[in-house]
Amino acid sequence: MSSPSNYRLYGLCIRSELPLTAPAAAETAAPDLTVLEGEDLPASAAPPPGEVWAAADFGNGFGVQLTRTAVGWSLFYPQTGEVRLTADLRHATAHALPGKAAILPLLLIGSVPAWWLNLRGESILHASAVAIGNEALAFIGASGMGKSTLATLLCSAGAGLVTDDVLRLKAEGDNFLCHWGTGELRLRPNATALAELFPPAQASRSSDGRSTLLLAPSETALPRLRAILIPQPSREQRELAAERLTLVQAAFRLNGYPRVYGWQRDEPRRRQFELFARLAESVPVFRMSIPWGPPFASDLPGQLFSAVGMTLGEIHPLR
């Protein structure tokens, strides 16, 4: 067991005994969540008794069950382990199934904060996002639709990485501001060549074997969410084609790609529905057919940002 460290993640301070791939926070900072490393579970472990609030099947043999227990909450991952949260959501204990301890830190920077933020009534999106200056562009869509690949390409062209996978939003008047994520981009096996667009020192490998890029986290003010884009990669299309969705279409598409799902209670679904309706009213949502690579057109970043009305700032063509 290592001594705990403070990490800065999605605008929170997380104090964790397990090392996390996230920027360090001041050791004097008051943690929003303290994570302890618990004992390993037996291979026969099952979800605890209690009220099942959500059960999500990820469709690849993985899943999660959220249970309200007598003493708090349980996030049970049948392939990985369990994270038990106290009723006040201030403390968590992470327990690994045999041989799965290396995977727990990945859950602690992705799935666990996503559920935890939802339980706190926060607004989150399943999205990757990049920023130019004080404006952000988010990508939503199903797994494998190019969210991380686009974020990687745009960061190589000069954009700043806001987050990859979990986007925590902060409502401010009619706008939504974006909290900064881990600074890490996880590349799919067919996109590992994109790591070559960055200095070798930024390339790494995650505990589940994915190629990753560690980008310097931004310390600037939270960028305003300027647009949301649903990428549709196309190897046939030669020109980028963007279509702005109507409000109802936008709300429906946002509802189609939640970060956490499988709710068996009405209240979280109500909150999610209302959030996505407010987002659709406040932020333009585009469906964009994108000529896909590799190779990618060198002017793709400029075309893409221009199509959603963002000024290019320091954006340069792809190498």
Add this chain to the structure above:
Amino acid sequence: MPEADPTEIRDDSTIALTPRQISCGLGAEAAILQLESGKYYSLNPVGARVWQLLASPQKVSALLAVLLGEYEVPADRCRADLLALLQKLHAAGLIEVRPA
């Protein structure tokens, strides 16, 4: 003589929203989530107006009178379109039909 179907939608039926849904207006349209099925529905501007009127239970004849006052449409066409919409909403579990 066969018994009347209590869920048949007639001019004197009263229509009420079911409690197991949430909705919101988006521009002139509306989006609805049916909480039992988890399905989403959208309504065009006229459908959204009907939905808005159903904020309190309404007789079909009253709905028809409002629509005929607001839209330039022949009465028989309006009635047919309204009944078709209400039947779809009922099949989706979004409204209850109370016989007269």
